[in-house]
Each structure stands twice: as C-alpha cells, then as structure tokens.
Amino acid sequence: MLTEVTATRYVTPLREGGSLPGLVEAADLGTYVMKFTGAGQGHRTLVAEVISGGLARQLGLRVPELAVLELDPVIGRAEPDEEVQALLRASAGPNLGMDFLPGSLGFDPLAYSVSAAEAGRVVWFDALVNNVDRSWRNPNLLVWHGDLWLIDHGATLTWQHNWPSAASAADRPYDASDHALAGFSPDIAAAAADLAPAVTAELLADVVAEVxxxxxxxRDESADPDALRARHAEILLARAAGVHRRITLGPPTPTRPPSPPGWLTAAAPRRAGEAS
Structure with a gap:
C-alpha cells in the first residue's frame, strides 16, 4: 500500500493546476505536492493518479513517489486565502501526496531532447491509460537531474467517469498527434514489444490495490471498491495487448510550437545538463 504520513504544514498553493494543489510539509520531513479530496475534480482524479502513477513506475518510467497524506484542516487556519481555507476544510482526512522534486524544470522541447525509444515508451503508456492531458499545450513533464519525469495523471482512466460505456474502452483509439513528445519520432512498436508483456493481471492487481x-x-457508499478495482485492471489488461495499433500520430494542430532545432535532433540526443 501507499505510504501513509501526516501533513504538518501547508506551505503555499500551486496555482498552475486546475484543482489548486498545494505544497505541504509532512511528519516524515518530506515535502509533497498535495492533491485534495475536496477539490472540484473529485476523488476519481486521485484514483487515476494512483493507478496510472503506480503502473508507470512498475513499467520503469520516472514518476515521483506517491503517498497518502492525512490532513487536519486546522493547519490552514492561518492561510489568508479564503479559497484555500475552504479547500482545506473540505479535505479533512486522506489526500494524495506527490514527492516534490526541488529544482525541477518544466519540459521544453526546444531545450531538452528525448530519444525515440523514450518518447515511444511515454506515448505508449499514455495511450494505455488514455491520458488526455500530455499535449504540447500542457506537457505535464518535468526535467530533474537531467532526466524526464512524468507528473499529473488525474486526466487518465477516463472510462471511470462513465462506467456504462466502459466496455468499449479496451478498443478506444488514442490520437497522439498533439502529444508533447510527438516531435521526437516516438518508437511505439519497440515500446509495445517491451512494455505490453509486462502488463500482467498480477501486476495490475498489485497496482489497483494501492487505491x-x-x-x-x-460519495456512493453502495459501490463495491473491489469490483471497481477489477474493472480498471480488466480494461488496462485488454488495452495493453493491442493499443499500439490504435495510436495515431498525424499532423499536429496549426498552432503547434516550432519543432526542436536540428542541433537537438540530428545526432544522438543530448540531455539537459550533459556536457557538449
């Protein structure tokens, strides 16, 4: 199960996200980005964060460690922002914490090159979990110590927002034309050959058990949590087998930023921080 730790101090809101996550300190002396159960996006975004983040980590992708942060809303009494105070009051109890990566930078395709192999693994994974929020407009990628890290998976597992239609989710296509890494010639076939066999029923059972x-x-107290875990695992297992055949990498939208310059893409990719 996820590590459980108590939040001890609310530091500051992070207003880049629509759910108003916040930076908090915790009893284990760690610093976390907290995503709140009381946020307007609801509990299902936290479910998506845990399952997709856990699955990415199991597949060897870099994702910050996650934890369950116990929140006593009293820690927000000194917060002058009424919106933040209301969010803290509505989020008493367990919330989601993502390990804070100090000094990390937002991904910029003009400053950081990604190999075709790594781009393929990320695109394949995003297709598997149906991530609709890793476009060039909002990459949800960080560069930390010269490596690419994946963050913010609340917009994955979209089938959980409409369970009656979830039966079709296994065959749902994925348009990666505007994906943040589409310009790096992602090797999706190699990623599928490597990653798809790793997505087993046993691995998925371990991942969904974390939620x-x-x-x-x-708020649906009549729902069966184990049945919901099983539905997620069933869909992901079915998608893993053939999702690479349903990924589209077509022309990007006209408003796409310029492609990375030739000095970043012509030769072997150079990572941020590497010597020239």
Missing part, C-alpha cells in the same frame, strides 16, 4: 476504498467509491 484507498474511500477514493474509489467517493
């Missing part, structure tokens, strides 16, 4: 019951059922 707290209360996040799965939300």
């Amino acid at each position: 707290p019951d209360s996040w799965l059922i939300g």
